[in-house]
Amino acid sequence: MVLLENDSFLTELTRLFQKCRTSGSVVITLKKYDGRTKPVPRKGHSESFEPADNKCLFRASDGKRKISTVFVNLNSFLQAYSNLLRAHMDGLKKKDKKSKSKKTKATQ
């Protein structure tokens, strides 16, 4: 699992999408992250850790390669991320115009 900087993560995510155009899937996972670096201890002693409240963990994979990044300041990233998703997820069906014209014919 490669932990990257925010910008490198976006670059690598673009590369993942491009690689998977002919076959395979891109899986993106998003989760709230409190900054812990050690596992939760079984008995007590978890007082020494201060959970942060404002981070989120992004992971992406194409089945072979895994990348991840942690985000704190979303605003700059959010725009870039939305554009990326919209640009690459273009293999889906557009609105079916044929069914619409069929409906209008049926109403007449």
Place this chain on the structure above:
Amino acid sequence: MPYYQTWEEFARAAEKLYLTDPMKVRVVLKYRHCDGNLCIKVTDNAVCIQYKTDQAQDVKKVEKLHGKLMRLMVSKETHSGAMETD
């Protein structure tokens, strides 16, 4: 693992699930260009809700939901109702 039929129901259920336990919930997005479909899953390891689509119009909705959940994760407020500052 229920697949929701409408986006509105899925979005509402996803937000509700996130608000019950923000630390446990994760959002998984799977896109297959070769098959032309997109699948979103929101789970807290007990409840799992999914939505599958092959429509281009849903990409924007997915991306909006992602943004909304990201903002909830990053904000320090625990309740979404408290996001409006008085």
